[in-house]
Amino acid sequence: MSHTPGVRQAQKEKTRRALMDAALRLLEDQSLSSLGLREVTRAVGVAPAAFYRHFRDLSDLGVALVEESLGSLHHMINAILAGQDGDEERIEATVDAVAEHVRGYPAHIRFIARERHGGVRPVRQAIAAELDRFADEVATAFCPQLPAESWPPEDVRMLAELYVDHMVMTATAFLEAQADHPEAADERRVAATARKQMLLISLGRHHWHDA
Amino acid sequence: MSHTPGVRQAQKEKTRRALMDAALRLLEDQSLSSLGLREVTRAVGVAPAAFYRHFRDLSDLGVALVEESLGSLHHMINAILAGQDGDEERIEATVDAVAEHVRGYPAHIRFIARERHGGVRPVRQAIAAELDRFADEVATAFCPQLPAESWPPEDVRMLAELYVDHMVMTATAFLEAQADHPEAADERRVAATARKQMLLISLGRHHWHDA
DNA sequence: AAATTCAGCGAACGGCTGTTTACTGAATGA
DNA sequence: TCATTCAGTAAACAGCCGTTCGCTGAATTT
Structure with missing residues (x-):
């Protein structure tokens, strides 16, 4: 065998x-x-x-870590995107899921944040490729919910990239909050900010046809 | 003397x-x-x-580089915020200024992007402090343009942080675009995406009172 | 039972690292 | 003019680095 x-x-x-x-x-x-x-x-x-x-290398190990780190996040996001609830509910679910993930796998998230623009090319490329796949999934998930006449594919892609980047941003903000002081107060503040930012983006998305 | x-x-x-x-x-x-x-x-x-x-150290040199790198950006942003033109004009001016700055000082921008979450604590803290000052300036610049009744200080701050983070995001996107292939085509695509994202945020900002 | 595979070992290699030391010699100040 | 300051030097230090080598012995295959 x-x-x-x-x-x-x-x-x-x-x-x-x-x-x-x-x-x-x-x-x-x-x-x-x-x-x-x-x-x-x-x-x-x-x-x-x-x-x-x-x-073969330490970069080789790094690439393996990238796949492991972003693999779990991948599952999480798809589960949330599947939920067809209202805007605010999905936002809250997303932020909560990110917070829980950061609490569960802080080292993975830190690794991604650090090496995304780090000094090792193969690792950078692996992260970029994986985040690109993320954006694809977000785009195809949001596509049916958007009026097709005012949302050409490139604009959907633009929105998806904004979402993905904001999620990474939020995750690293959670990380820094729990690193600076382990109290839960800062974490709540970060969550509130992230929710409002996503709400603001969501608001802009609904009025996109005006532009 | x-x-x-x-x-x-x-x-x-x-x-x-x-x-x-x-x-x-x-x-x-x-x-x-x-x-x-x-x-x-x-x-x-x-x-x-x-x-x-x-x-004293290499981290000491790093902190000095942080101040040099973000000092010039600081001047640039204040100049743009001073311009009281319409939304789209300011967005275009901002994106153009970021693009030009990246073209002029690519190494500085790369350094900031890389070390923002890098492995040297003092440098990380210096960058975080400087970006915080950035957010303060953006907040006080945008404050008079927002209806005070629907924009409490914490929400203004939230908006400012979103702006700053998006600017950093855009700058690194420009950097990767010019690193991957030196043609101007990719740079234009990045600029277009950044403008649309800022426009979307701007749209959300105008409808903020609905929430 | 004998042959083979192969994960892990221990030792050695040249090369590079940060830091300290005592020094030189030109710019400075009295 | 003479004494002092001090940016830069050359050499030495112990220590760590990545990589290669032949070897061992248990798990596997024949």
Whole structure:
């Protein structure tokens, strides 16, 4: 059999995960381009040379982290877009979902925010590609809800990009809020601001035909 | 005299600038936390120890770069906000000014985008503080143009933050457009998208009292 | 049971890092 | 004119880095 787990492959996957987890933890207060290969293997407790059994590079590991980090977000968003409730309800659901996701996987979000414009090209490109896919999904989800005569495809795309960028913006704002002081007060303020901003965008969307 | 230039201080300022310029150039394709002190001094052509005559750290140099990078932007924005023209005119002026600034100082913008969420805390904080000042200025500039009864201070602030974040977003979009391919076609597309997004926000702003 | 695969090991390599030290010599001030 | 300041130097320091090598021994296959 080719893809049966087996004791062998199970152990390999285990240390691979350990490497990724250790890297993600170390990346909470430094950027990928300053992360050392030995630093990662030391944190896991394996020899430096063992790293090469799983990744060619640190950028290779970074790309793997990108897929893992944005994969879960992908599922979350589609679930929200499926809900056909009113504007304000969807906005609240979106902001709440983002907040919960940031609370659940802060290291992933921090990694994305940090490396989106970071110093490692392959990782940047992986993030850009994944966010592009995000925008596609948002666009196709919002399309049926918009009057087709005043919303040419490029304008829908424009709206979708604004949504995606605002979500990333909101996520990093949550992150900074919980990093600065762990009280819940700041988080509520960030959520309120994000909701209002989305409401404002939503308002503009409804009056788009005037322009 | 205390602050007359003199040959001595002039030379010192000269190599200080050389260090900052070299760092900025090297930071075009790596992040600050992976930048080496020796790397910078080697690029300038001075001994590594000379660095300490000007900066305590590389983060110290980073903070200096932040002030330089956002200082010029600061002047630009205030000039645009002073213009009391109509909505669309101001939007076009803003996008054009951002585009021109990115074309003029790409390395500064890239540095800000990269280190805004980068791995060096003091630099992150310096950027955050400067962007906060930006939001303050935008808020006080927009305040007299908004009906006071439906725009409490916190909502004005919310709008200002949205504007600032969108400007940063637009600037980095311009940067990536000119990095991917130097043709002007992509730059025009980015500009068109940015204008539409600002118009949409502007539309939402005018109908804010409905909410 | 014998042969093979292969994840992880330990050691070694050259090269680069930040920082300190004592110094030189030109600009400055008395 | 003579003493002082101080930007920049050259050398040395211990320490970490990524990468390569041959090897081991348990899981797998034949």
